[in-house]
């Protein structure tokens with residue numbers, strides 16, 4: 001199993017008590033499959049992603065990414081796991097305004113100490129895969145919202161992560177662009193073999209998901225396997 005969340009409980013301080021954001025949640029996601037997480041606002045979806053990304057340590061339960069249990073790693077091994085094994089796509093692309101699309105991708109890999117020539121060809125190949133080969137030298141303000149989100153997705157894939165975590169990627173997009181981004185995420189998941197978790201309000205996501213789970217009040221329930229379009 002490429003991503004395993006096993007019996008996760010996460011609480012936050014809340015006045016005198018604690019608020020349970022994740023209540024004994026378990027989820028496994030295999031390579032090359034996409035799990036959509038739906039559920040009302042405040043039900044714990046972002047918390048689930050933060051735990052899966054190893055950005056937040058749960059009160060109890062295990063997070064296993066590509067065979068490594070996050071809690072047992074040293075700080076530096078945990079940082080490496082986060083950088084290499086996990087790709088994160090947030091709602092807002094957060095691109096650096098002064099860099100071109102190509103450079104946004106290159107920065108990720110340079111931070112990881114990879115060789116410039118190899119980095120350049122990987123970045124060009126990924127921009128091509130997300131349909132932006134012709135826009136490689138544009139800066140964020142010269143791209144549409146959908147194109148910016150594609151750069152964001154390509155950037156998250158730059159270090160060839162085993163796990164891809166995506167939070168509401170279509171919320172800033174119109175229906176058509178949103179649908180195209182979801183199709184792209186489904187295709188990249190299969191091509192690149194990532195274990196993908198997609199948090200979304202967008203019903204269009206149900207068509208690209210292998211599995212749909214629902215969060216309600218911090219608990220996860222199976223919402224069924226979509227039967228396709």
Ligand SMILES: Nc1ncnc2c1ncn2[C@@H]1O[C@H](COP(=O)(O)OP(=O)(O)OP(=O)(O)O)[C@@H](O)[C@H]1O
Pocket residue numbers: 012013019020021039040041042043044045046047048215
């Ligand atoms: N840092 C925090 N400190 C305290 N409580 C928090 C914190 N982050 C989230 N919460 C609470 O935990 C619960 C789950 O929040 P979370 O952001 O995971 O929900 P969500 O399903 O992602 O919501 P939305 O769809 O609105 O983004 C909510 O009740 C929220 O108010």
